[in-house]
Amino acid sequence: MDVSEEFSFEDTDAETSEGRNSEQPAQPDGRALRLLEAVLFSATEPMSVEALAERLPEGIDLRALLKVLQADYAERGVHLRKIENRWAFRTAEDLAAEMRVQRKVARKMSRAAIEMMSILAYHQPVTRAEIEEIRGVAVSKGTLDVLFDQGWIRPRGRRQTPGKPMTWGTTPKFLDHFGLTSLKDLPGIQELKAAGLLDARPALTAYGDGGLDHGVLADTKEPETAEERVAREVEEELSEPLNPDDSAA
Numbered sequence: 001m002d003v004s005e006e007f008s009f010e011d012t013d014a015e016t017s018e019g020r021n022s023e024q025p026a027q028p029d030g031r032a033l034r035l036l037e038a039v040l041f042s043a044t045e046p047m048s049v050e051a052l053a054e055r056l057p058e059g060i061d062l063r064a065l066l067k068v069l070q071a072d073y074a075e076r077g078v079h080l081r082k083i084e085n086r087w088a089f090r091t092a093e094d095l096a097a098e099m100r101v102q103r104k105v106a107r108k109m110s111r112a113a114i115e116m117m118s119i120l121a122y123h124q125p126v127t128r129a130e131i132e133e134i135r136g137v138a139v140s141k142g143t144l145d146v147l148f149d150q151g152w153i154r155p156r157g158r159r160q161t162p163g164k165p166m167t168w169g170t171t172p173k174f175l176d177h178f179g180l181t182s183l184k185d186l187p188g189i190q191e192l193k194a195a196g197l198l199d200a201r202p203a204l205t206a207y208g209d210g211g212l213d214h215g216v217l218a219d220t221k222e223p224e225t226a227e228e229r230v231a232r233e234v235e236e237e238l239s240e241p242l243n244p245d246d247s248a249a
Contacts, residue, residue, distance in 0.1 A: 032065060036052065046083045083172055116147065119134050125167035127159055150173075152171055154168070170183070
């Protein structure tokens with residue numbers, strides 16, 4: 001082998017080694033992605049972007065990492081879900097029935113609490129007096145306490161009216177429990193009609209411009225209030241997790 005051939009061999013070998021190194025995929029955010037996964041997995045409650053950013057190195061594109069992680073878990077048994085403006089791992093919706101565990105609960109949700117929760121969801125922010133006006137009966141403080149203890153409602157500030165009564169609204173935990181991303185996902189009048197809960201007659205307005213447009217129940221012997229109608233739907237969601245023995249009976 002002459003000198004030119006030897007140099008040619010060495011140059012080719014160097015180029016091959018350099019090309020092999022350049023083909024290796026660079027993963028500069030690999031550790032940050034793993035750290036993000038660990039933080040979300042260990043969190044007891046959904047975390048905001050701001051809270052997550054405090055746990056990750058500076059300069060990280062957190063929103064891009066969340067999208068990557070969400071895509072990675074799209075076909076798995078748990079999904080990365082955005083709940084309002086917070087993020088959390090949750091069981092895949094198609095596996096929810098298999099993951100449900102029958103257990104006894106010491107405290108049962110009352111009918112009044114279910115109706116009250118329905119009114120709060122659709123008319124928030126709303127005061128206790130406004131809830132009483134919609135329901136047509138007095139609201140027990142204990143009923144409000146039950147919803148507050150569940151973590152489903154929170155104070156939303158005081159109404160600028162005489163007496164400055166406290167207003168109430170739902171929490172991210174309420175959305176999380178019912179599998180809702182935001183309040184916009186609550187069933188509207190068209191969905192209630194499609195489910196056969198409302199007929200096609202002219203709708204009635206409930207409480208203010210922000211409330212749900214309420215129609216008239218079809219095929220009922222006695223008039224039913226709009227809140228009772230919405231409460232009946234919410235009760236179907238609440239009955240099993242809060243009192244599973246009723247469904248088993």
